[in-house]
Amino acid sequence: MTTEQESRLSMYQEIMGLVNNNLPIVTPLPYSSEFITTMTGVISQIILNGEKQDLDITGIAAIKKQLRTIIEFKGLDIALKVVAYATLNGKLPLLNEAKKYTKTELTHCADNILKIHCECIYDLANDNIADLATYGIDATMLSDFQTDINNYYDTIATPTISIADRKVITDTIRYLFIAGDAAMKKADAMVEVVRITEPAFYVEYKNLRKITNTGARTMALKGTAVNNKNKGIQGVRFEFAQQETSVVIVKETYIKGGFNIQDMPDGVWDVTITKVGYVSQQTTVVVDNITMVKLNVTMLKS
DSSP: OOHHHHHHHHHHHHHHHHHHHTHHHHTTSTTHHHHHHHHHHHHHHHHHHHHHHTOOHHHHHHHHHHHHHHHHHHHHHHHHHHHHHHHHTTOHHHHHHHTTOOHHHHHHSOHHHHHHHHHHHHHHHHHTGGGOGGGTOOHHHHHHHHHHHHHHHHHHTOOOOOHHHHHHHHHHHHHHHHHHHHHHHHHHHHGGGGTTTOHHHHHHHHHHHOOOOSSSOSOSEEEEEEOTTSOBOTTOEEEEEESSSSOEEEEEOOTTSEEEESOOOSEEEEEEEEOTTBOOEEEEEEEOSSSOEEEEEEOOBO
16 A cells, blocks of 8 residues: 555544444434444455555565475484484385485475475385384474475465556555545534534544645554465464563454554564464564554464
């Protein structure tokens, strides 16, 4: 989305927050039901398409690289253990097969070939699992290795969004904002009904209705958490602790794996990212009053 669109979305969300917090005032008003239904759908679809639009292809490449490194390391480790077992027990056919999977071969082969190599290494170890415990190989290790292989394959098979698809998404977002703006114009007339009887609500509505787009950021931070298939994860906890002060901000991702922070004090923030069943992560972000920070993380199963 453009900066101007992000400003309008922020305004939509603030208005709906005000509406939901004042339902006894809003519900009796003409057009209120249609407005709430329309804006809830518009905001949801804008966020959904915005996430698709922001799909980071370099992020997918980074995920693949990370997973490739994992199965290269585990594959080589298991292969070397099998080589040791075969050598010490005089199992020549097994030795000749296992020793083919060198570090050079695993590092330099193509993505699809690496998957095949790792599956062969898995099979060699699994076929001799009963004798490999003293060499550091057990069923749990092999099960984890197979899971890593599957995750890697899913990642290299992940399609990217085409230019044509991106254009469709961009056009969809534009039409959603047209619908949202039309609904907001009707809401402007709707709130005039309570201009005199509910002055505090009316003034707050009018203040939130203003769109500020002066070049300064309109949102401090936008965050996402995805799995290794680039699917959003709900309930990931982001704890932001400012280094210069004792300020702490905690956010959790929504159903599509995203969250926003409207306002954050400028400075350096330490971020701790956690969810049960996933490897915890830590990072640092720098917040200023000009640029919106985009924090995108990939969560790996623990």
